[in-house]
Amino acid sequence: MHDIRAIRENPAEFDAALARRGVAPISSQILAIDTARREKITRAEAALAERNAASKNVGAAKASGNDAEFERLRALVSQKKAEIATLDEEAKAEDAKLNDLLLTIPNLPYADVPDGTDENDNVEVHKHGTPPTLDFDAVEHFDIPAVRRGMDFETAAKLSGSRFVILSGAVARIHRALAQFMLDTHTGENGLTEINAPVLVRDEAMMGTGQLPKFSEDSYQTTNGWWLIPTSEVSLTNIVSSHTLDEDSLPRRYTAHSLCFRSEAGSAGRDTSGMLRQHQFEKVEMVSVTKPEESDAELARMTKCAEGILEKLGLAYRTVTLCTGDMGFGARRTNDIEVWLPGQNTYREISSCSTCGDFQARRMNARFKRAGEKKPEFLHTLNGSGLAVGRCLIAVLENGQQADGSVKLPEVLHSYLGGKTTIQPDGTLA
Incomplete structure (x- = not known):
């Protein structure tokens, strides 16, 4: 959600930032509704x-016996009461129209986010490890004999x-071992608090993180109105919805392993294929709630927490900063981590870490109060995959494939597998 005051003060700047995301100028439409709303409120106050x-x-008119003045004033009171009611309803209608419009407008990218239209314009900022050199033709995960x-x-x-x-x-x-390993790492080494939250949520939760109203077709809804979460970002971020937190409770860092559903x-x-x-699918999600200056x-x-999982697994990856045209709806800046998949002979996304600024916090009215200050401020929210479990499984299988059809497994997983180190060509662990 955008701050209407900021749009009033800098409409050209607002339109210019949206133009970087391919959105047509919209401030004049927003301000026209806002002007109409404020006019109704001013008239109602008058x-x-x-x-x-x-x-x-x-x-006083009644006491003085001035019946004509008494009747005039009584009629005026009745007239103004009706006028106020009408203006209040009209102002509410304009306010709803403004809110509905603002909910459909994506977040503004930070000034240093690279411009671009799609993934081809993303900028590589970091690369780790060397893709394995295989002395046979690599196949995709589903074609590895040990996996079939x-x-x-x-x-x-x-x-x-x-x-x-x-x-x-x-x-x-x-x-299962991968999910457990990720959770253990994030809670034991990265300082995140593990959460087990619902995967069915209300409209308000999906609205708060930006999945609604614009992207309803991307998710599944039950017949009684609940939504199946596309990621536990929805559940975790909404923990602070409608709350005002104390400054000393920040940052809050959450992680969760959950089922996710996307259409x-x-x-x-x-x-x-x-x-x-x-x-x-399943994902281990990370969510942080911070003060603005720390986001x-x-x-x-x-991003380092997500990268660290891949490093422990011995997987080659690269990190890219997404361009303005490839960022998600609620993001101001996004770092994608792409893991090397030998079967496809390319890097593929396995994590996306984003800062949303106060965009989600405004939608869900999540605030904090600084020590000694009376006025609360909006929080900043961040989310990231730490990691997508299925895609991590693919990477482990493809990078560990051997010429005989077996799969060597990363050392860090051995203890989770009872000391087993390999999937044999017949599909058994050994």
Whole structure:
């Protein structure tokens, strides 16, 4: 949500920032509604003052026996009461119109975010590790002999349709181990608080983090109105919704492992093979709630937390800053982390870490109060994948594939697998 006062003060600057995201100028439309709303409020206040003045004089007119003045004043009070009611309703209607419009406008990028239209304009800022050199032709995860028995797309399609998978045996166990490893790292080393939160949320929660109203087709809604979360960012960030926090309780850093659900609207034909893009998947999410002056440093910290998971797994990756045309709706700055996938011979996104400024906090009325200050301020919120579990599984399998069809597993996972180090070509752990 945007601050209407900031738009009033700098409409050209507002339009220029949105233009970097490919959004047409809209400040004049916003300010026209705002002007109409404020005019109704001003007229209602003037009518209220007239009504109050008339009300005070009604008694005096009655006492003096001036019946004509008494009737005039009484009629004026009644007229102004009706006028105020009408103006209040009109002001509320304009306010709702303004709010509905502001809810559909994306966040403004920071000035130093690179301009661009799509992923081709993103800027690489960091690279770690060297993609493995294989002496055989790498295959994608679903074609590795050791994996085939543990990754069943046909039965999943029979149960649920396309973009679902059943994991079993060693593959399911490694998937579970990855999630546990991520949580243990984030809570034990990175200082995040583990949360187990609902995956069904109300409209207000989806509105607060920016999934509604504009992107309803990207998510699933139950027949009784709940939404299945597209990421636990929704649940975690809304923990502070409608709260005013004490300064000394910040920053708050949360992590959660949850099921996530996305309709993948608009992705028809993309990544249809394998489990790279699913309707149902699991993710370990990170959310931070901070003071404004700390949010940039917090984004760097969050990005390092996500990168650290890949480093412990021994996976090559690169980090890119997204351009203005590739950022998500609520972000002011985003760092994407892309892991090397030998089967595709390219880097693919495995984490997206974003700072939203006060954009989400305004939508959910989340504030904090500095020590010694009376007026609260809006919080800054950040979110990031730490990591997408399914995509991490893909990376582990593809990078660990061997010429004989087996898969060598990262050392950091061995203790989670009872000391097992390899998936044999027949799909068993050894």
